[in-house]
Amino acid sequence: MAVKSEQTRQKLADTALHMFREIGFEKTTMRAIAAEAGVSVGNAYYYFASKDDLVHELYVQVQEEHAATAALALEGSGSLGSRLGAVLHAGLDVMAPYHAFGADFVSTAIRPTSPVNPFSEASTPAREASLAIFRLAVDGARPAVPRKLRADLPELLWLGYMGITLFWVYDTSPGQQRTRRLVDGAAPLMARGLSLARLPGAAKVLDDILSLSRSIRS
Amino acid sequence: MAVKSEQTRQKLADTALHMFREIGFEKTTMRAIAAEAGVSVGNAYYYFASKDDLVHELYVQVQEEHAATAALALEGSGSLGSRLGAVLHAGLDVMAPYHAFGADFVSTAIRPTSPVNPFSEASTPAREASLAIFRLAVDGARPAVPRKLRADLPELLWLGYMGITLFWVYDTSPGQQRTRRLVDGAAPLMARGLSLARLPGAAKVLDDILSLSRSIRS
DNA sequence: TACTATTTCTGAACACGTTCAAAACACGGG
DNA sequence: CCCGTGTTTTGAACGTGTTCAGAAATAGTA
CATH class of the missing domain: 1.10.357.10 (Tetracycline Repressor, domain 2)
Structure with a gap:
């Protein structure tokens, strides 16, 4: 279902934006974003081509x-x-x-x-x-x-x-x-x-x- | 002797600047600079604290x-x-x-x-x-x-x-x-x-x- | 239900910048 | 000659962004 997919994407984006604001760009690693959002690193890259994309x-x-x-x-x-x-x-x-x-x-x-x-x-x-x-x-x-x-x-x-x-x-x-x-x-x-x-x-x-x-x- | 030290430093700087100009920033890796200059990576960092320093x-x-x-x-x-x-x-x-x-x-x-x-x-x-x-x-x-x-x-x-x-x-x-x-x-x-x-x-x-x-x- | 195709997801692997403990070297004084 | 001190050099190791072969879940069709 397309809904679940959109949820994962949103969760990643929300997590990333929140972490950017709270702990800065460098400390917000892709691994940390993925972990916080509860998905694997590779999955984050399925939705966002790069950290820059976030x-x-x-x-x-x-x-x-x-x-x-x-x-x-x-x-x-x-x-x-x-x-x-x-x-x-x-x-x-x-x-x-x-x-x-x-x-x-x-x-x-x-x-x-x-x-x-x-x-x-x-x-x-x-x-x-x-x-x-x-x-x-x-x-x-x-x-x-x-x-x-x-x-x-x-x-x-x-x-x-x-x-x-x-x-x-x-x-x-x-x-x-x-x-x-x-x-x-x-x-x-x-x-x-x-x-x-x-x-x-x-x-x-x-x-x-x-x-x-x-x-x-x- | 201080001369030899200065030579290593110069060699690194020259190599880096040359590579920056010829092949760009990303392709000019610290490993590549060190190799081209004939020293180890660690040694490059002895003279330059970071790639930005170069x-x-x-x-x-x-x-x-x-x-x-x-x-x-x-x-x-x-x-x-x-x-x-x-x-x-x-x-x-x-x-x-x-x-x-x-x-x-x-x-x-x-x-x-x-x-x-x-x-x-x-x-x-x-x-x-x-x-x-x-x-x-x-x-x-x-x-x-x-x-x-x-x-x-x-x-x-x-x-x-x-x-x-x-x-x-x-x-x-x-x-x-x-x-x-x-x-x-x-x-x-x-x-x-x-x-x-x-x-x-x-x-x-x-x-x-x-x-x-x-x-x-x- | 069973089989296939597509979408979604995983984790190991790669090259990078950087760090660091320890080795190699240089050299003056005994 | 060797010792000790300071300088220079090494290469393995760490955490990073990113890639990718394949596993798992889902959707579609019969």
């Missing part, structure tokens, strides 16, 4: 949770700065329990061949969900974001989110408050920077940044 | 070479944009032979506890040398960089260099030409962006960016 499972779950809480925070409308801040803080909230795990996570995720890599094929659904959140934040902003930016901004913001996550991983301050301050400072700053689009001198620079980012992407 | 050796060497070639390119003076471009291109030149190795390198380097980590204690000399290059690029720029930026800019540029390296690792275009284009576009753009410091509207934003970057750093 990390991917964690990534997907965190991303889903982020999308959900962020969508809630984005109901109604507000300035781009405040909306961006809400999305970023929601992300930090969701990741918080995994901070100790962060370094190992990033080190795995950054490998282009890893399923955990945010740009990888395997991460497409998670990445799209995350991008959608930033699109929502941009589209619902009042005053509205300049039209010429509206298409590119979400992706750039998502990229910035990756950067902030990186900063967060390195942030050993209590409660990662430095990252919180970074978000509080950067979100409105970014929004105000964009309003420079109306200054004649700055508009040209902004245009160049946009066209560079477009030309690089292909 | 990667650190590579990092230091690449950094030294970068500092040397960049210093050469910075003789005389020129615009900040062109000087920045020269430094960045010099970096790409030096790293080029290791592009295939890049992913594994970054994945190792990004782990905060690794000796390869650019922010780590072990990397302090290499990091300082690299920072010095950017300081040189900024100080020798004509027209001169606005005074209030001169202190912070080198570190920010170095950080940007880390970002470009990350981009380069992911860049699978032939000869990493997309990264080359990125440098060609971003270097003058950055310089022109700074010249906005004189526009009254933009100056405030720039000030805020600076003070944010300062407040975050502590």
Whole structure:
């Protein structure tokens, strides 16, 4: 029966995620996961091709949770700065329990061949969900974001989110408050920077940044 | 005799770096390095505490070479944009032979506890040398960089260099030409962006960016 | 029920990075 | 010459992620 199979898979995933959170990446060995889940090592590999695959499972779950809480925070409308801040803080909230795990996570995720890599094929659904959140934040902003930016901004913001996550991983301050301050400072700053689009001198620079980012992407 | 000891160490380092370049990180096993160098595995560990330590050796060497070639390119003076471009291109030149190795390198380097980590204690000399290059690029720029930026800019540029390296690792275009284009576009753009410091509207934003970057750093 | 095909599961085995007790070596002082 | 001390080197052993041949359970069909 397909149900039993799904149960084993779930049990493995749940056990792994729990152990990652509680005792970290290295101590969570495949043998330990299998033992804790009550199956053999080989069986764990029947469901997950690698330990990285289990990390991917964690990534997907965190991303889903982020999308959900962020969508809630984005109901109604507000300035781009405040909306961006809400999305970023929601992300930090969701990741918080995994901070100790962060370094190992990033080190795995950054490998282009890893399923955990945010740009990888395997991460497409998670990445799209995350991008959608930033699109929502941009589209619902009042005053509205300049039209010429509206298409590119979400992706750039998502990229910035990756950067902030990186900063967060390195942030050993209590409660990662430095990252919180970074978000509080950067979100409105970014929004105000964009309003420079109306200054004649700055508009040209902004245009160049946009066209560079477009030309690089292909 | 201390000479023989140093010879063994050198032989191991040379062998490892050569193998990293030729056959990649994973295939370069400690056993293979030891065999190729004509010593036992245990002996390799007498000189290098870990495989990461050997990667650190590579990092230091690449950094030294970068500092040397960049210093050469910075003789005389020129615009900040062109000087920045020269430094960045010099970096790409030096790293080029290791592009295939890049992913594994970054994945190792990004782990905060690794000796390869650019922010780590072990990397302090290499990091300082690299920072010095950017300081040189900024100080020798004509027209001169606005005074209030001169202190912070080198570190920010170095950080940007880390970002470009990350981009380069992911860049699978032939000869990493997309990264080359990125440098060609971003270097003058950055310089022109700074010249906005004189526009009254933009100056405030720039000030805020600076003070944010300062407040975050502590 | 009995036979086959498919899915699920097992545990031994492999190569890896790393550790360590002990061997081999170098060398100055008696 | 040999002893003793410190340095250098060895190779077996450990625990890890991963693989795989085959066993066990299940599903499907007659």
